[in-house]
Amino acid sequence: MLSLLRWVIARDLTLAIRRRADVLTTLFFFVIVVTLFPLGVGPEMDTLRRMGAGVLWVAALLASMLSLGRLFAADHLDGTLEQFLLIPQSLSVVVLGKIIAHWLVSGVPLVLMAPIVGLQYGLSPTALLALLASLLLGTPILSAIGAIGAALTLGLRGGGVLVSLLVLPLYVPVLIFGAGAVDAAVSGLGAEAHLSLLGALLLLALVLSPWTAAVALRISIE
């Protein structure tokens, strides 16, 4: 089972390396959205500091959703998804592998980039650290929940719009606790409580979403 997981992750990472444009699109989208806000709102540090966490988190949310379409659609088109459904082992393992690969490709670059673009909002080192920690815990949840939406809308016309309608409401708790962690750190309350909740959400999502997405895939492929 672990070797299957490793194979799926290795394959998806190889594909991402050979199709670099897709990876960079997500990252550039995130950087550009985050950079546009200070330009539009104006350079008042107090305003920016107050909205920084929210803007960064919303941008991460949208960037992560941008790449959801590719999660299963390409495999569906070329027939590799059918092969996934026909393996002697559990399909959930394959889905978990794809979620992890999706996070490594579209989540980790955002996490690493966030403290740098966060400087534009005048966030203090403690706030940047809280931002890093909350994104590190939160972005895998986005990939996991997104996988369910992507599996449900597979092969539908207008699936892209539908996936955002399905997935964005489910992203709300992650957004609240993620941005809340940074706010709490800024106001000196400590981000531990928010981070613990994010950690709990992450565990829940990692247990439930591979299984749910696998069931959804079986339905979609019929």
Added chain:
Amino acid sequence: MLEVANLACIRGERLLFKELSFSIRPGELLVVGGANGSGKTSLLRMLCGLLLPAAGEIRWQGRSMGSMRDVYPAAMMYIGHPNGLKDELTGLENLRFATALSGAPASRERIRRALARMGLGERELLPTGWLSQGQKRRTALARLLLSDCSLWILDEPFTALDKAAVELVQSLLEEHLRDDGLVVLTTHQDLEVAAPRLQRLHLAQ
């Protein structure tokens, strides 16, 4: 032995076939024919478990297919209409991953030999996206050489293949049948397989 009893298929609002029954024993070849849209692919997808039958039952070695999600997939190889290859990966990588999915990855040497036999010896390190349709089909069919599944389910295996490749695949089928394998396939071409036992099934509309 694969047994099908009273199978029915409904796609959308249309009844494609009903009360379909047949059985295939080791060493036997079943050729499914019929016009476009008569349900050949649907039947094959049902046989491998991608599609649930509207009615009826499929049994493998006497046991219902739904009751063994691990034994049956391990004994069966399905090559559908899409080739199931990633354009960005080379033939070697594609086949290594395909075999890893079904349990153990085949060694590079074994995959090289299989590709060479399919006439793709020098192209094993090219991304599959650079190959022609026929060469992609050959790469997909190389999976047959790398598995020890007893039941092969092939949907239009000969599309896009040239004459030499068609003969090659037919000889692969003959070898498999001689080893007591089972084959179900759909084709519009005249098949020249020296099968000891051959059944034809015609799906009427």
